[in-house]
Amino acid sequence: MISKTEESQLNRLENQVDNGGGGAWEYLCLVRKLKVRRSEKVLKHGLSILNDAKQRSALGPEEWTLYEQLALAAMDCHCPDVAKDCIKVLQKKFPESKRVGRLEGMLLEAKGSWAEAEKAYSSLLEDNPLDQVIHKRRVAMAKAQGNVSGAIEWLNKYLEIFMADHDAWRELAEIYVSLQMYKQAAFCYEELILSQPTVPLFHLAYADVLYTLSGLENLQTAKKYYASTIDLTGGRNTRALLGICLCTSAIAQLSKGRNKEDKESPELQSLAATALEKDYKQRASDKLSLLTSALRSLKI
Amino acid sequence: MVTELKYEISQNAYIKLVLHALKHKTTAVNGVLLGRVNPQKENVVEILDSVPLFHSNLALLPPLEIALIMVEEHYGSEGLGIVGYFHANERFDDAELGILAKNIGDHICRYFPQAALLLLDNRKLEALPKGKDQSPMMQLYIRDASKNWKLVGPDAGSRLLIKEPAANIVLSDYIASEKWQDVVDFDDHLDDIKKDWLNPEFLK
Numbered sequence: 216m217i218s219k220t221e222e223s224q225l226n227r228l229e230n231q232v233d234n235g236g237g238g239a240w241e242y243l244c245l246v247r248k249l250k251v252r253r254s255e256k257v258l259k260h261g262l263s264i265l266n267d268a269k270q271r272s273a274l275g276p277e278e279w280t281l282y283e284q285l286a287l288a289a290m291d292c293h294c295p296d297v298a299k300d301c302i303k304v305l306q307k308k309f310p311e312s313k314r315v316g317r318l319e320g321m322l323l324e325a326k327g328s329w330a331e332a333e334k335a336y337s338s339l340l341e342d343n344p345l346d347q348v349i350h351k352r353r354v355a356m357a358k359a360q361g362n363v364s365g366a367i368e369w370l371n372k373y374l375e376i377f378m379a380d381h382d383a384w385r386e387l388a389e390i391y392v393s394l395q396m397y398k399q400a401a402f403c404y405e406e407l408i409l410s411q412p413t414v415p416l417f418h419l420a421y422a423d424v425l426y427t428l429s430g431l432e433n434l435q436t437a438k439k440y441y442a443s444t445i446d447l448t449g450g451r452n453t454r455a456l457l458g459i460c461l462c463t464s465a466i467a468q469l470s471k472g473r474n475k476e477d478k479e480s481p482e483l484q485s486l487a488a489t490a491l492e493k494d495y496k497q498r499a500s501d502k503l504s505l506l507t508s509a510l511r512s513l514k515i
Numbered sequence: 516m517v518t519e520l521k522y523e524i525s526q527n528a529y530i531k532l533v534l535h536a537l538k539h540k541t542t543a544v545n546g547v548l549l550g551r552v553n554p555q556k557e558n559v560v561e562i563l564d565s566v567p568l569f570h571s572n573l574a575l576l577p578p579l580e581i582a583l584i585m586v587e588e589h590y591g592s593e594g595l596g597i598v599g600y601f602h603a604n605e606r607f608d609d610a611e612l613g614i615l616a617k618n619i620g621d622h623i624c625r626y627f628p629q630a631a632l633l634l635l636d637n638r639k640l641e642a643l644p645k646g647k648d649q650s651p652m653m654q655l656y657i658r659d660a661s662k663n664w665k666l667v668g669p670d671a672g673s674r675l676l677i678k679e680p681a682a683n684i685v686l687s688d689y690i691a692s693e694k695w696q697d698v699v700d701f702d703d704h705l706d707d708i709k710k711d712w713l714n715p716e717f718l719k
Contacts, residue, residue, distance in 0.1 A: 252541070359606065361606060361608065361609060389571075389572060392572050392574050392575060393543070393572075393573070393574055393605075393615075395574050395614065395615065420572075422577075423572070423575045423576070423577050423578070424575065426575075426576055426577050427574070427575050427576040427577070453705055453706075453708055454577070454578065454705050457577065457581050457705075458577050461577050461580060461581070494708060495708060498708055498709050499708040499709055499711075501711075502585075502708070502711075505585045505588050505589055506585070508588050509581065509584045509585050509588060512584060512588075513584075
């Protein structure tokens with residue numbers, strides 16, 4: 216989860232390296248720092264550093280970090296041979312290392328040797344029962360084999376121990392959504408909002424899930440969380456603004472024929488609509504008429 | 516005897532969907548198919564365009580509802596409607612048509628009963644560079660009389676055709692040149708409205 220500034224910084228650097236402007240190592244460090252998944256670029260540029268003796272020696276002790284990063288990227292890009300070579304180098308330099316042991320386990324995983332990978336991980340866990348990365352590999356393996364219920368089970372067990380791992384809660388929420396288990400997904404987002412109440416992404420995701428669950432109460436709550444998303448993002452979030460409009464429309468549909476007390480004030484919806492139209496006019500004017508008709512169709 | 520339904524997909528619609536899937540290799544993706552019944556041949560559905568929709572949280576309603584409203588609005592003015600749905604699963608080994616795709620398909624059928632579901636065929640796509648296959652890299656599903664989605668068997672080759680026979684060659688070229696980087700989907704648009712989900716210059 217990175218900010219827009221961080222993303223554009225990364226893309227700028229990536230463009231620079233892609234076009235021969237240098238800065239490959241800087242790029243790789245930034246990818247590591249931001250924890251993004253750009254394995255094809257990492258593989259390409261990492262290998263170019265390795266194959267250039269001058270650049271490689273300039274790294275000094277950072278060389279081993281490069282080998283590790285490259286191994287991971289190679290596994291992600293289905294290049295097990297490159298990964299194996301990198302791991303061999305690391306094994307030589309750091310024999311008996313648990314960190315290298317993890318990479319070996321991951322290589323087995325990447326090759327689809329699930330049972331062997333599981334054995335490797337279990338033995339590593341014996342010495343390091345609180346190794347978060349390995350616990351998460353188990354979830355990943357279950358997912359990769361299509362065992363979604365197993366993945367959910369492992370992930371829930373993981374979260375009982377490491378309940379502050381926000382990425383894990385998000386992963387669990389997304390798995391639940393993919394299975395259309397929206398109530399369970401809502402629970403995950405509630406945990407996230409409780410522990411990090413100022414992250415707009417969680418408010419937005421929670422609102423989306425509540426809207427999908429439907430029902431008057433859920434829609435009303437969804438509307439509140441779209442509103443809080445707008446608040447936390449300074450009014451800029453297109454998804455949240457559209458969410459307000461969708462909620463208002465859906466609530467009106469459900470409230471047809473009910474008490475007038477339940478009637479919502481239309482201010483929030485018209486504010487959202489105005490904000491959207493202003494934004495589209497400025498930045499996507501060719502789509503403005505589509506937006507206007509869409510909003511019209513939502514006003515019943 | 517009722518003539519069987521056939522689906523003819525245009526090269527552009529086809530390539531856009533496959534490239535979208537390739538852009539987001541690590542997640543499931545989906546898209547909608549736009550078209551109409553062939554005015555001269557009632558049993559042929561022409562898929563003339565496609566809109567790549569999402570690459571994350573496909574099963575959440577709000578973005579999907581907005582997308583469908585806007586897509587229908589735009590293409591309606593061109594005399595086209597939503598005639599089907601495309602889905603690519605997250606995992607390479609997963610060749611099953613999931614519940615989400617069926618639900619969306621059912622929804623589309625309410626407005627266009629001859630709607631088709633297309634599922635990306637990962638194995639076929641993997642073999643693409645090696646072969647001279649002219650058939651689409653997708654599986655076709657249609658609803659039977661009991662409203663169940665059924666895979667149209669090995670003779671799907673004759674019921675789902677790409678209009679331009681050299682489409683797979685063009686596709687292979689685009690894959691080699693990593694053209695998939697330029698595909699914009701509805702998710703991208705919602706994150707930055709400057710990005711155009713119509714992909715107007717994409718395959719020119």
